[in-house]
């Protein structure tokens with residue numbers, strides 16, 4: 311049913327939040343629902359791609375027709391992405407925690423009778439998108455696509471991020487409070503490549519996923 315222009319292409323998609331442990335029962339995470347990543351994975355699969363879906367613990371984490379690799383932490387997510395290579399394209403939709411707790415406790419932290427709150431030391435997590443973007447030719451997927459969630463100065467931040475991360479395309483959206491983008495069904499994407507910026511306008515995350523899958527198919531069909 312319908313053409314499958316991405317037949318034979320392997321595409322990695324990261325999605326959802328990561329979960330960084332404090333102790334065996336507590337963690338730091340974020341409100342990513344996995345909606346956009348799941349929609350992208352399903353759109354790519356319906357275009358015929360072999361989709362390797364690396365997901366943190368999210369409400370939406372079961373795209374149809376994809377190989378699913380569940381992870382918890384950013385370090386695990388990086389390992390799963392590297393293990394899923396080689397790939398023709400990689401799309402980084404996940405909201406990865408920027409920091410993890412340096413030394414999570416093996417035992418549940420106990421309330422101090424004196425009322426003193428614990429102090430947590432953080433270390434930076436690996437930046438998976440930047441790592442994959444900077445892999446040597448031959449290991450690097452031909453097309454590396456990042457996302458950016460910002461709360462203002464969208465285009466400036468997105469243009470800087472595209473350069474800093476070293477990816478080919480960047481899809482930026484404004485997730486300011488009241489926008490409903492985080493967790494909601496709709497978004498508004500500003501699409502950037504090396505030369506142009508394109509406002510895709512307000513639409514559903516499934517429409518964004520279809521548009522992105524079509525664009526990826528055209529990119530590969532053009533042989534660039």
Ligand code: C5P
Pocket residue numbers: 324384402403404405406407408435436437438439440455456457458459
């Ligand atoms: O720097 P920032 O988190 O805003 O960048 C967003 C983009 O980078 C997203 O595509 C996200 O999936 C990716 N990212 C990543 N690993 C990180 C942080 C972000 O892959 N540690």
